[in-house]
Amino acid sequence: MDLNTIAAAIAVFGAALGAGIGNGAVISKTIESMARQPEMSKELRTQMFIGVGLIEAVPIIAVVVGLLLIFL
Template structure:
């Protein structure tokens, strides 16, 4: 009985982690892109450098939900709370 409850809460936590991480990444990606485009409109001569920096920033932002999904998968398949 206790094992089942822990497994159910682990699944709920994994879904919550994955969902929240994807929402946060989408928000952060849009914010990084909008600020880069804003900088490109203010200084068009820096557009190439700003675009490169934006791509690096978006790549770093996207690594966070990937790590969070790995943690969620550990909670589901290799749960440390189950005996």
């Protein structure tokens, strides 16, 4: 097992951990906001999906970088 493989694993692990924490925070605050102002739920839900999509892009990029570290 070489250092490139370990670096790739650390990159993917860190990105997945960060994305999980970020998604949890975004969804938690969105649900809290919906409970406070139910009339805003459609707008809040739209903003939440945009935020979650952007957060999920980070682990995908980390997997690509990890694969580049392993195979190049």
